[in-house]
Amino acid sequence: MADLAAAIRSREASGQVRWLWSATSEVYPPLVRAGVRVRRCHDLELTEALLLGYAGWWGAPRALPAVIARLDGRPVPPDPPPRQPDPPGHSQGSLFDAGPAPSKATGALADVVRAYADQHARLAAIEQPGRFRLLVAAENAGALLGVEMGHAGLPWRADLHDTLLRELLGPPQPVGPPRRLAELTAQINTAFGVRGLHPDSPAEVVRAFARAGIEIPNTRAWVLRKIEHPAVQPLLEYKELYRIWTAHGWSWRDAWIVGGRFRPEFVPGGVVSGRWATRGGGALQVPKVVRRAVVADDGWRFVVADAGQLEPRVLAAVSGDTRLAAAAKAGDLYAALAADSFDGDRAKAKVALLGAMYGQTGGAAIPALAVLRQHYPTAFEYVETAARTGEAGGLVRSWLGRTCPPASSAWRDAGLDPPEEAGTAELPQGGATGRARGRFTRNFVIQATAAEWALVLLASLRTALEGTKAELVFFVHDEVVVHCPEDEAPTVVAAVQQSAAEAGRLLFGATEVRFPLDVSVVQCYADAK
Numbered sequence: 413m414a415d416l417a418a419a420i421r422s423r424e425a426s427g428q429v430r431w432l433w434s435a436t437s438e439v440y441p442p443l444v445r446a447g448v449r450v451r452r453c454h455d456l457e458l459t460e461a462l463l464l465g466y467a468g469w470w471g472a473p474r475a476l477p478a479v480i481a482r483l484d485g486r487p488v489p490p491d492p493p494p495r496q497p498d499p500p501g502h503s504q505g506s507l508f509d510a511g512p513a514p515s516k517a518t519g520a521l522a523d524v525v526r527a528y529a530d531q532h533a534r535l536a537a538i539e540q541p542g543r544f545r546l547l548v549a550a551e552n553a554g555a556l557l558g559v560e561m562g563h564a565g566l567p568w569r570a571d572l573h574d575t576l577l578r579e580l581l582g583p584p585q586p587v588g589p590p591r592r593l594a595e596l597t598a599q600i601n602t603a604f605g606v607r608g609l610h611p612d613s614p615a616e617v618v619r620a621f622a623r624a625g626i627e628i629p630n631t632r633a634w635v636l637r638k639i640e641h642p643a644v645q646p647l648l649e650y651k652e653l654y655r656i657w658t659a660h661g662w663s664w665r666d667a668w669i670v671g672g673r674f675r676p677e678f679v680p681g682g683v684v685s686g687r688w689a690t691r692g693g694g695a696l697q698v699p700k701v702v703r704r705a706v707v708a709d710d711g712w713r714f715v716v717a718d719a720g721q722l723e724p725r726v727l728a729a730v731s732g733d734t735r736l737a738a739a740a741k742a743g744d745l746y747a748a749l750a751a752d753s754f755d756g757d758r759a760k761a762k763v764a765l766l767g768a769m770y771g772q773t774g775g776a777a778i779p780a781l782a783v784l785r786q787h788y789p790t791a792f793e794y795v796e797t798a799a800r801t802g803e804a805g806g807l808v809r810s811w812l813g814r815t816c817p818p819a820s821s822a823w824r825d826a827g828l829d830p831p832e833e834a835g836t837a838e839l840p841q842g843g844a845t846g847r848a849r850g851r852f853t854r855n856f857v858i859q860a861t862a863a864e865w866a867l868v869l870l871a872s873l874r875t876a877l878e879g880t881k882a883e884l885v886f887f888v889h890d891e892v893v894v895h896c897p898e899d900e901a902p903t904v905v906a907a908v909q910q911s912a913a914e915a916g917r918l919l920f921g922a923t924e925v926r927f928p929l930d931v932s933v934v935q936c937y938a939d940a941k
Contacts (some may be wrong), residue, residue: 417446432474432528435905444563451875455552456527458681462548463534465815466806517627540813546918547812547864551681555872555905557884558678558688562882565673566706566937567895573665573705580653580701584662593657595735596650603643604755611650646696653698659694660702668693674706678887685856686814686863687889696888706937712897715882716940717929719890719912721745725767726862729812729916729925733791740925751785754780768795769858771851795854802853803846810860811919816853865915865927872911872918877904894939901933 420443423429430452433439444451460474472478473491481488521580538544576586580589589597600611604620611617614631621628621641628635633651636644654835668674674693680687690696692707698706708714721744727733728740733750749761764774768791773779785792798808808816870892874884882896882904908931916927932940 413442413446417443417448420448420450423925424450428452432456432524433800434524436559440556440559441563446504449560450556451878452549453552453556454528454532454548455555456524458551458555459531459548460527461681462544462551462814463531466538466809466813468542468815468818469835470815470817476523476527479530480523481525482847483530483698487605538813543811544813547814550812550864550867550871551686552721553600553874554680554688557870557874558680558736561884561887562675562677564885565671565675566885566893566896567672567709567712568669568674569672569705569707570665570669572707573669573702574662576701576704577656577661577665581657581661585901589654590657593650593653596646596653599646600643603641604647611647617647620684656699656702660698664693680867684817685860686810686867687859688887695886700938703938704936708935712895713901714932714934714937714940715896715901715921716930716932716934716937717870717892717894717895717908717912718940719928720928722865722890722927723769724859725925725927726811727765727791727794728857729920729923730857730861731791731794733794734924735789736791737924741925743928744840753783753886769855771799772855781829795857798853798857801849802856803850805846805849808853808857810857810864812861812864814860814864816856862890862921865919866892868918869911871913872914873907876907876911880904905931912915925930 420431429450431450432454433456435457440450440453452523456476457474462478464470464474473488473533475491476490478491493676521658523649535541535545535548536802562685581593584590588594597609597611601607601609604624606620607621607712609616617631618628620643621639624751626639628639631647631651633648636648648678661693668676674695674696676693677691678695679689679691681687688696706714714758724745725740728736728745739745739748739752742757746758746762746765749765750756750758753762754764760780760783763772763777766776768784776916781792784793801808802816805818807818866887869886870887871895873892880896880903882894882900884892885895886893892908894904894908912927913931916923916925930941934940
């Protein structure tokens with residue numbers, strides 16, 4: 413390894429190099445542990461997955477032995493069973509389901525070259541080869557960065573973590589839940605007039621509300637907040653604290669915080685929309701209160717950049733709707749939309765735009781959607797076309813060419829939860845397979861493109877930070893965290909802003925749409941705005 417590391421460093425220093433290998437997840441980690449960083453690579457597995465998806469062969473084996481077998485006309489061996497990554501959201505429906513994970517792949521140099529030549533030819537034959545090449549390049553850069561971030565780790569104070577857990581839950585108990593959860597359990601049982609109800613059991617809670625004359629479809633927080641019952645407030649608190657205790661409690665801290673760092677295994681493109689996932693540690697679901705334990709090293713700071721209103725801005729860019737693009741020039745798209753078409757009612761404008769992207773068809777969205785359809789017909793038709801294509805079983809693609817998987821049993825009667833920013837907006841639940849897939853594909857074309865924008869930003873930022881001490885240490889959907897010396901923070905802030913502008917330019921060319929970032933320089937991650 414020492415000789416290999418030295419040889420790679422020498423070759424990197426000699427000029428522009430792109431390393432060709434079977435799978436970054438297998439090849440790159442030992443190199444990074446040996447102190448090697450490479451600028452560019454071509455990951456045969458990741459590229460094969462994108463090409464197979466584009467051809468409508470979602471789920472086909474993509475490891476190097478399978479690629480060579482297809483080239484030789486032999487039976488294609490299956491990939492090993494994937495290790496499932498953590499889901500990147502809470503109860504988010506099948507749009508967030510994990511895709512096939514990379515499998516271990518090795519091969520002779522001749523096989524690697526043959527596979528690359530075949531992929532190169534297939535890339536050239538794609539309808540929009542320039543866009544798709546950008547997707548491949550960004551996906552490969554993301555794979556490199558995922559390994560590097562997992563190696564660097566997110567600074568984490570185990571002592572502060574213990575303090576906040578005790579503040580929230582009380583001291584740990586040798587058996588059973590912490591004191592605060594026990595107290596809330598008692599309050600919930602009293603409110604229902606029962607004994608022995610387990611608040612962590614959705615079925616038991618639904619039955620308890622039914623006995624009280626209240627029918628609810630589930631125990632999700634946005635459903636419970638609409639109910640008038642004395643059990644609601646302690647139940648909401650219980651749900652939040654129970655999740656912290658089970659997902660990021662003392663056991664999690666002991667298992668995952670080593671040497672003052674949290675080092676999850678990132679899985680770039682780990683879900684069907686192209687968003688990242690992780691294996692173990694729940695890295696993409698760390699509650700804000702737990703982030704109080706994420707503190708920069710002495711003399712260092714976090715630069716935290718979050719893209720605001722990303723998906724609506726993506727819709728404006730990809731649809732070519734000039735009126736929506738003009739609104740997307742503003743710092744607050746919803747406010748601009750409200751001033752233009754909704755009599756200044758920002759909440760109504762927000763409901764309309766989110767409803768169009770997520771398939772909301774009832775309630776307060778009906779009049780709002782009518783206004784959107786009338787004033788922004790091009791944008792409205794863009795998502796409607798994606799929905800109709802999905803309902804008919806057709807292939808739907810992101811802006812750069814990532815392809816939505818075909819219908820499967822996982823989407824039957826599927827309904828997507830509204831995002832947190834949707835407020836009181838409700839989305840339809842249930843329905844036929846075609847309609848469910850239509851809701852899926854309606855949002856896929858936007859969410860997958862938003863994931864591409866974020867990935868291109870990451871790739872640009874990785875390059876911009878070369879030569880500094882700054883480290884990219886965390887990434888959640890459209891938020892990036894850089895750990896850097898305090899005196900380098902202004903340089904990092906400028907690099908982040910420039911990378912966001914570069915991502916918009918590379919994807920959409922000379923568009924009016926702005927992609928502003930909320931950027932914070934903080935010592936504690938929880939303090940980021």
